[in-house]
Amino acid sequence: MGLLSILKKMKKEEQEARILVLGLDNAGKTTILKKLSEEDITHIMPTQGFNIKSIVQDGFKLNVWDIGGQKAIRPYWSNYFENTDALVYVIDSSDRRRLEESSAELRELLAEDKLAAIPMLVYANKQDLLQASPADEISEVMGLASIDDRVWTIQACSAKSGEGLQEGMEWLIGATRK
Amino acid sequence: MDDGGHVQAMREGFHINWMNMRDASTGQVMWESGEWDCDQEEMEAQIPCEILRCRQVSRELNFSSVEVITSLRLVQSVIFKGELLEEWNFHFGFVIPNSTNTWQQTIEAAEEEEMLPAELLSGNVVIETTFFDGEYPIMTQRVRIWYL
Ligand SMILES: Nc1nc2c(ncn2[C@@H]2O[C@H](COP(=O)(O)OP(=O)(O)OP(=O)(O)O)[C@@H](O)[C@H]2O)c(=O)[nH]1
Numbered sequence: 001m002g003l004l005s006i007l008k009k010m011k012k013e014e015q016e017a018r019i020l021v022l023g024l025d026n027a028g029k030t031t032i033l034k035k036l037s038e039e040d041i042t043h044i045m046p047t048q049g050f051n052i053k054s055i056v057q058d059g060f061k062l063n064v065w066d067i068g069g070q071k072a073i074r075p076y077w078s079n080y081f082e083n084t085d086a087l088v089y090v091i092d093s094s095d096r097r098r099l100e101e102s103s104a105e106l107r108e109l110l111a112e113d114k115l116a117a118i119p120m121l122v123y124a125n126k127q128d129l130l131q132a133s134p135a136d137e138i139s140e141v142m143g144l145a146s147i148d149d150r151v152w153t154i155q156a157c158s159a160k161s162g163e164g165l166q167e168g169m170e171w172l173i174g175a176t177r178k
Numbered sequence: 179m180d181d182g183g184h185v186q187a188m189r190e191g192f193h194i195n196w197m198n199m200r201d202a203s204t205g206q207v208m209w210e211s212g213e214w215d216c217d218q219e220e221m222e223a224q225i226p227c228e229i230l231r232c233r234q235v236s237r238e239l240n241f242s243s244v245e246v247i248t249s250l251r252l253v254q255s256v257i258f259k260g261e262l263l264e265e266w267n268f269h270f271g272f273v274i275p276n277s278t279n280t281w282q283q284t285i286e287a288a289e290e291e292e293m294l295p296a297e298l299l300s301g302n303v304v305i306e307t308t309f310f311d312g313e314y315p316i317m318t319q320r321v322r323i324w325y326l
């Protein structure tokens with residue numbers, strides 16, 4: 001598992017890709033990225049800025065940008081849109097109360113010119129929790145089916161167990177190279 | 179950013195908090211700095227020499243900025259006895275005021291036969307990291323590496 005192994009599958013002629021990871025605070029963005037690198041996930045603090053993972057392999061460079069999702073930080077998200085090749089949007093599937101808020105943020109992102117037409121992966125995270133809504137229910141509530149200006153998918157996952165993470169990333173990399 | 183006062187404030191408000199190195203194929207931390215006094219001109223890191231056998235190594239750096247920065251970039255050089263071995267450039271762009279950020283880069287190690295032995299490297303390798311806002315240097319930090 002891991003970003004490194006996915007990178008091996010990418011075409012050589014694409015020299016660099018930028019993936020932007022957004023979502024509400026507490027959604028699990030940072031945990032997902034650390035889990036994908038097999039790192040310890042027990043001491044993760046809310047992100048007060050950005051975390052970048054920059055991976056160089058066989059001359060190819062993948063830059064993953066994880067930006068904090070707290071309300072006070074969201075107005076700064078737009079500073080990181082430029083040159084983005086793919087969007088990952090993370091949802092806390094157990095937080096029904098804030099699903100509408102998450103939905104509203106996503107709608108704003110999808111309307112951004114700088115993010116137009118790029119592939120999007122939605123992670124329905126925290127599926128290990130009993131109260132988590134299944135991915136199809138989240139998709140329904142958020143009206144994802146009406147998105148027709150880009151390729152997208154929703155992937156159920158748990159950053160805690162790692163389930164679904166690799167599948168999601170592989171889909172995204174596949175969609176990005178097309 | 180040509181206002182000298184702002185550059186001064188930016189420098190004063192910029193801090194490297196910690197660094198670490200991992201075996202990137204396992205995610206295991208091989209070395210971490212702890213909280214650092216980054217006002218020192220040169221710091222020393224004592225790193226287990228097993229890291230030289232890792233196929234992929236990640237270096238992570240955590241920094242804070244009080245001021246907004248519009249065009250942050252860094253140049254990181256790995257220097258062996260005054261000779262440049264590697265140079266990495268990274269463009270961050272915008273930095274949120276009062277933010278704490280991390281940059282982790284994962285690189286493939288040199289082939290084992292191309293690798294210099296630990297005894298030769300130890301104490302002779304310096305990782306020099308300079309942050310800029312556009313053309314203005316903000317800070318330079320040097321870490322001398324000892325392999326144990
Ligand atoms: N049970 C469970 N908890 C999770 C999962 N993913 C993340 N968490 C927890 O959710 C909390 C928030 O995770 P973070 O990764 O910090 O969330 P974030 O989206 O990066 O949050 P911000 O940095 O504030 O935007 C942490 O306590 C994690 O341990 C998951 O899949 N299952």
Ligand SMILES: [Mg+2]
Nearest residue numbers: 029030046047
């Ligand atoms: Mg985070």
